[in-house]
Amino acid sequence: MSSDTGECADSTGEVVERETPSATDVDVSTLPLPPYPPNLGSPKLHVFRQMRDPRAFMFESMATHDVVRTHFVGMGDIVAVGHPEHLKRLLLTERDRFSKTDDFSIAFGEGLLTVEGEEWRQQRDVLQPLFVRDAVLGYADGMVEQMRRRVANWEDGQRVELQREMTDMTLDVLFATVLGRQLELDGDEAIREAAEHLHDWFLPTSWFLPDWVPTPARRRFTAAKRTLEREAGRLLDEKTAEGAPTDPSGADDLLSLLVGLRQAGVTDSGMLTDERLRDQMVTMIFAGHDTTTTTLSFAFYLLAHHPDVRERFHAEVDALDGPPTMEDVDDLAVTERVVTETLRLFPPVHTLPRLADETVAFDGYRVPAGTRVHAPLFRIQRDSRFFEAPDTFRPERWTPEFRQSLHNFAYAPFGGGPRICIGREFALLEAKLALATVGREYELYHLGDGDEEPTSFEMTTRMRQGEEFLVTER
Numbered sequence: 001m002s003s004d005t006g007e008c009a010d011s012t013g014e015v016v017e018r019e020t021p022s023a024t025d026v027d028v029s030t031l032p033l034p035p036y037p038p039n040l041g042s043p044k045l046h047v048f049r050q051m052r053d054p055r056a057f058m059f060e061s062m063a064t065h066d067v068v069r070t071h072f073v074g075m076g077d078i079v080a081v082g083h084p085e086h087l088k089r090l091l092l093t094e095r096d097r098f099s100k101t102d103d104f105s106i107a108f109g110e111g112l113l114t115v116e117g118e119e120w121r122q123q124r125d126v127l128q129p130l131f132v133r134d135a136v137l138g139y140a141d142g143m144v145e146q147m148r149r150r151v152a153n154w155e156d157g158q159r160v161e162l163q164r165e166m167t168d169m170t171l172d173v174l175f176a177t178v179l180g181r182q183l184e185l186d187g188d189e190a191i192r193e194a195a196e197h198l199h200d201w202f203l204p205t206s207w208f209l210p211d212w213v214p215t216p217a218r219r220r221f222t223a224a225k226r227t228l229e230r231e232a233g234r235l236l237d238e239k240t241a242e243g244a245p246t247d248p249s250g251a252d253d254l255l256s257l258l259v260g261l262r263q264a265g266v267t268d269s270g271m272l273t274d275e276r277l278r279d280q281m282v283t284m285i286f287a288g289h290d291t292t293t294t295t296l297s298f299a300f301y302l303l304a305h306h307p308d309v310r311e312r313f314h315a316e317v318d319a320l321d322g323p324p325t326m327e328d329v330d331d332l333a334v335t336e337r338v339v340t341e342t343l344r345l346f347p348p349v350h351t352l353p354r355l356a357d358e359t360v361a362f363d364g365y366r367v368p369a370g371t372r373v374h375a376p377l378f379r380i381q382r383d384s385r386f387f388e389a390p391d392t393f394r395p396e397r398w399t400p401e402f403r404q405s406l407h408n409f410a411y412a413p414f415g416g417g418p419r420i421c422i423g424r425e426f427a428l429l430e431a432k433l434a435l436a437t438v439g440r441e442y443e444l445y446h447l448g449d450g451d452e453e454p455t456s457f458e459m460t461t462r463m464r465q466g467e468e469f470l471v472t473e474r
């Protein structure tokens, strides 16, 4: 690398190396745009290809380079960086040089996912205790109750659109645990539909248009967000009206915590206005169900196409005394590896976007301040330099030795550094319990050949609409 390196201490006091642009770096704009079909006249039109199949586009363009420049009409240059060292710089060692892009704050306001600086620190400190492992383990039985309630509806021989079913299940779990409200099994359609339409802000059809243009998708998004804000407001008011003063430090779900803060008039939480409280809840509804839906859908897809792993998985869950409980969680080693490997192949957050706040350099290319820098996790996690047979589903690769030897940022489905996903423990617990709960009772066959991965790259990775699975009772 041609950049100078310098040392500084990060927030933990650890001394870290930082790269500063040097005189020999060349401007990133000199990087040619990736190849594009010859019949598209201008390189800038490769955006259409990127919209049609972002995954293939990114893999092709990054096949030989860790730093790639792409260009979007309306967004300017986007620099994609694909080495774990680059990701480490974005998320950890040089995180103060990058900020989050504003797409999410336009969509979700001032919740934990989007705020920066001191306000982020305050929100994180307040929310963190609800998401540590011990606190999350307390949700285990409630999670399994919701899961069993839903799959009790399934019948032998039924065809299900798995993503739809998993979305319903993860929303049931999130509302019942974190938000303290049980959704109706076959009702609460307005909430379920609204949660689905939160994606519509980020559809490719809106990529080139300024944020104020009310495309049909954006209108659907706005209506959905309003529905969820109304529901969040209702839950907050209902809880407040219950009257009993809630001590925020002893709260065991998000709703009680937020109401406790409101009642206690805590002034430094940065979350006290009603608008902020609602933003926080809508953020959690979005971040807390969609990603787990993707994990579960693809875990069942992968199991369906890998009978040897499926057999080991069923043997493990069959050995439990009954439906999984909190005590069983540490005994589900095969299930855990299935989840880990699914998150590697299909990271629900496929790309981590950042904005360079100052001029930085990657591999000798100078990236001017104000440029969007994207880290495509789906490419980083399928890199043959770090994973043998990178496209193959091999849960057994995750031995303690392999984990130990792996670059810390070669596998980062939950991000990394201080802004690592706050819901990580929650999501891993939920995924393991859901696989075990379903796997004890049913086997799922994908009604497709599995030749082409059924992904759809939206704001998050999702399973293509309409993918059906056959449910068979075991």
Ligand code: HEM
Binding pocket: 112, 113, 114, 124, 178, 283, 284, 287, 288, 289, 291, 292, 295, 347, 348, 349, 352, 353, 412, 413, 414, 415, 416, 418, 419, 420, 421, 422, 423, 424, 426, 427, 428
């Ligand atoms: C498999 C499931 C999940 C995956 C793969 C996932 C992934 C991620 C990633 C990659 C980030 C970092 C984003 C960035 O740095 O730009 C993140 C942040 C976040 N996630 Fe998750 N997530 C999952 C589940 C959850 C759950 C269950 C919740 C809440 C109940 C949640 C809430 C959040 C929040 C609030 C943040 C922002 C944290 C901060 O900036 O301090 N996530 N998640």
